[in-house]
Amino acid sequence: MNINSALKVGVLGFGGLGQAAARILTPKQEMTWVAAADLKGYSYCERGLDPDKLISTYHEKGSIGYCDPYGTFSNKSIQDLLETKAVDGYFLALPNLPNTFMADVTKQFVASGWRGVLVDALKRTSAVEQLLNLKDELAQAGITYLTGCGATPGLLTAAATIAAQSYAEVHHVRISFGVGIANWEAYRATIREDIAHLPGFDVEKAKGMSDAEVKTFLDKTNGILTLENMEHADDIMLELAGVCARDRVTVGGVVNTRSPKKPLSTNVQVTGRTFDGKISTHTFTLGDETSMAANVCGPAFGYLKAGIELHRRGIYGLFTAAEIMPKFVK
Amino acid sequence: MNINSALKVGVLGFGGLGQAAARILTPKQEMTWVAAADLKGYSYCERGLDPDKLISTYHEKGSIGYCDPYGTFSNKSIQDLLETKAVDGYFLALPNLPNTFMADVTKQFVASGWRGVLVDALKRTSAVEQLLNLKDELAQAGITYLTGCGATPGLLTAAATIAAQSYAEVHHVRISFGVGIANWEAYRATIREDIAHLPGFDVEKAKGMSDAEVKTFLDKTNGILTLENMEHADDIMLELAGVCARDRVTVGGVVNTRSPKKPLSTNVQVTGRTFDGKISTHTFTLGDETSMAANVCGPAFGYLKAGIELHRRGIYGLFTAAEIMPKFVK
Numbered sequence: 273m274n275i276n277s278a279l280k281v282g283v284l285g286f287g288g289l290g291q292a293a294a295r296i297l298t299p300k301q302e303m304t305w306v307a308a309a310d311l312k313g314y315s316y317c318e319r320g321l322d323p324d325k326l327i328s329t330y331h332e333k334g335s336i337g338y339c340d341p342y343g344t345f346s347n348k349s350i351q352d353l354l355e356t357k358a359v360d361g362y363f364l365a366l367p368n369l370p371n372t373f374m375a376d377v378t379k380q381f382v383a384s385g386w387r388g389v390l391v392d393a394l395k396r397t398s399a400v401e402q403l404l405n406l407k408d409e410l411a412q413a414g415i416t417y418l419t420g421c422g423a424t425p426g427l428l429t430a431a432a433t434i435a436a437q438s439y440a441e442v443h444h445v446r447i448s449f450g451v452g453i454a455n456w457e458a459y460r461a462t463i464r465e466d467i468a469h470l471p472g473f474d475v476e477k478a479k480g481m482s483d484a485e486v487k488t489f490l491d492k493t494n495g496i497l498t499l500e501n502m503e504h505a506d507d508i509m510l511e512l513a514g515v516c517a518r519d520r521v522t523v524g525g526v527v528n529t530r531s532p533k534k535p536l537s538t539n540v541q542v543t544g545r546t547f548d549g550k551i552s553t554h555t556f557t558l559g560d561e562t563s564m565a566a567n568v569c570g571p572a573f574g575y576l577k578a579g580i581e582l583h584r585r586g587i588y589g590l591f592t593a594a595e596i597m598p599k600f601v602k
Numbered sequence: 603m604n605i606n607s608a609l610k611v612g613v614l615g616f617g618g619l620g621q622a623a624a625r626i627l628t629p630k631q632e633m634t635w636v637a638a639a640d641l642k643g644y645s646y647c648e649r650g651l652d653p654d655k656l657i658s659t660y661h662e663k664g665s666i667g668y669c670d671p672y673g674t675f676s677n678k679s680i681q682d683l684l685e686t687k688a689v690d691g692y693f694l695a696l697p698n699l700p701n702t703f704m705a706d707v708t709k710q711f712v713a714s715g716w717r718g719v720l721v722d723a724l725k726r727t728s729a730v731e732q733l734l735n736l737k738d739e740l741a742q743a744g745i746t747y748l749t750g751c752g753a754t755p756g757l758l759t760a761a762a763t764i765a766a767q768s769y770a771e772v773h774h775v776r777i778s779f780g781v782g783i784a785n786w787e788a789y790r791a792t793i794r795e796d797i798a799h800l801p802g803f804d805v806e807k808a809k810g811m812s813d814a815e816v817k818t819f820l821d822k823t824n825g826i827l828t829l830e831n832m833e834h835a836d837d838i839m840l841e842l843a844g845v846c847a848r849d850r851v852t853v854g855g856v857v858n859t860r861s862p863k864k865p866l867s868t869n870v871q872v873t874g875r876t877f878d879g880k881i882s883t884h885t886f887t888l889g890d891e892t893s894m895a896a897n898v899c900g901p902a903f904g905y906l907k908a909g910i911e912l913h914r915r916g917i918y919g920l921f922t923a924a925e926i927m928p929k930f931v932k
Contacts, residue, residue: 292877292878295877295878296770296877299770299877427764427765427767427768430764430927431761431764431765431886433927433928433930434757434760434761434764434886434901434927434928435757435761435886436930437757437900437901437904437928437930438757438888438889438892438896438897438900438901439892439896439900440626440629440900442930513929513930514929514930514931514932515930543889546891546892546893546896546900547622547625547626547629547895547896547899547900548622548625548893548895548896550891550892550893550896551891552888552889552890552891552892553889554886554887554888554889554892555885555886555887555889556761556764556765556884556885556886556887557884557885557886557887558768558882558884559768559873559882559883559884559885560882561876561880561881561882562768562769562876562880562882562884563876563878563880565877565878566768566769566876566877566878566880567768569877570767570768570769570770570876570877571764571767571768574767585915585917587915594927595927595929596927597760597763597764597924597925597926597927598763598764598767599843599844599925600763600766600767600772600843600844600845601844602844
């Protein structure tokens with residue numbers, strides 16, 4: 273692939289993740305960032321969008337629909353893009369909440385007649401379960417959908433699948449993540465999703481919190497969120513890949529919302545028994561300097577590239593990050 | 603896949619690696635070990651071969667061709683198997699030396715008209731280069747060949763490809779392996795391959811060493827082989843996968859031929875620059891208790907399963923462990 277045949281890529285959702293995705297895409301030779309959408313509008317330019325302009329417009333005016341000349345206001349941005357603009361694949365950088373959101377958006381794609389590749393960075397098991405129900409519809413629609421393609425699930429789930437190969441039986445996959453962000457306001461949706469995992473909270477309650485309520489809550493914990501036994505789709509993805517039953521997969525972590533320094537090194541440990549009876553553990557550890565955005569969006573586009581190769585071979589349907597090798601995007 | 607539709611798998615070569623492969627395959631539900639071959643003969647049983655019997659026959663009599671009732675003497679074992687026996691895929695557990703061996707065997711497969719999946723655990727860059735020359739022939743023959751599917755290249759190369767996803771640019775992939783084996787005689791071919799990497803040696807010279815000469819050489823080093831800047835196919839595989847230029851990949855290691863304890867924990871470090879300008883390193887480390895046999899043969903069969911899925915979709919040709927996600931074999 274060269275610049276002339278660069279893949280046309282769209283990003284749906286323009287919060288912290290969508291903006292980071294734009295920054296990551298811009299220098300790529302093999303992909304051109306042609307489309308973006310938020311709740312109130314979208315931008316499209318087949319020669320490539322300008323991230324600085326879109327990000328500043330979003331911050332100043334609340335929607336990329338205000339961009340001149342490539343912005344359009346719409347309360348049906350996704351539908352407009354699907355019906356009128358040429359895009360090879362989309363990264364769904366949408367909030368995970370409500371939990372049915374990704375599946376609802378997927379139904380829009382299926383209904384539109386659009387054919388191409390979708391990649392998400394979903395977190396919850398139940399959200400993947402909803403997508404599994406759409407597997408046949410996606411295949412029939414000519415859509416190749418790769419789910420769980422962020423950091424965890426995603427990067428670490430794929431590493432766990434690789435690690436599992438040494439074992440005759442996998443006993444435990446233990447994912448421990450550390451996230452440090454300078455301020456929670458840059459990732460409002462993500463932090464609410466994290467809070468939803470805490471005892472005494474659920475998705476509805478977390479989503480209903482005002483910014484002031486989140487801030488008050490974080491003040492009580494010194495900005496630290498400690499998460500255990502989280503509902504994370506790594507479990508169902510590893511089960512679907514045949515690595516182990518989902519109850520052998522645990523995910524926990526510590527989020528510091530007041531410092532970009534990670535409170536612990538994000539890692540996945542895969543413990544199993546080898547054919548010759550040894551119990552051992554392989555460990556994959558992420559470098560502390562890598563941000564959540566790099567570890568989520570990088571893999572997402574690697575899977576998008578792999579998905580486009582599948583799509584060109586006529587392979588449609590639903591796949592997870594544990595089944596497909598992501599491709600490095602230059 | 604259930605026991606009734608288990609994949610029929612063959613193992614070519616019956617040295618240390620081939621024997622370990624037999625042990626790994628035997629308890630699998632999704633695969634049946636139906637065929638094996640050494641230089642002097644082969645064994646075939648579509649209900650599954652008995653590893654104890656084949657291994658003891660090989661040690662006592664020098665060839666599995668002596669096995670009764672499933673053994674056959676032949677100086678063209680591979681050809682006989684290809685022409686007369688139903689096998690879905692083969693693991694080529696053959697010596698890497700001479701360096702043209704794997705490509706020569708591959709030409710036999712192509713010429714035979716057999717269609718199926720081949721997996722190797724090749725080590726050297728130049729051996730992969732020879733296979734690359736056969737890419738079109740493999741595709742036309744209806745063969746799906748996955749190369750470099752052992753531990754390194756293989757498991758660690760795949761992990762490096764996953765790790766690379768966090769980075770905008772990969773600066774260095776550094777593979778350091780530790781191998782401990784109780785006695786070198788169990789892996790005569792492998793140890794000669796390692797010696798060939800040492801200063802003052804080459805493939806021809808190492809292959810020409812008698813067992814007594816190898817023993818004398820190892821006596822001088824207390825059984826330790828320290829290897830640096832090895833010619834390892836991880837480099838070309840990561841280059842082909844677009845991760846980085848091959849000169850950014852280095853492979854070295856320490857082999858202790860007198861103790862199963864590893865002299866260092868085998869690991870791969872992937873250093874790169876993220877989109878937001880951070881330099882960092884992801885690390886994937888294998889548990890010390892896992893043997894070379896587990897880390898080579900486990901992945902090989904994981905890739906064989908993935909290869910059979912590709913083959914069933916009509917996808918033929920040459921692929922590497924850095925392009926395809928291995929599938930866990932139950």
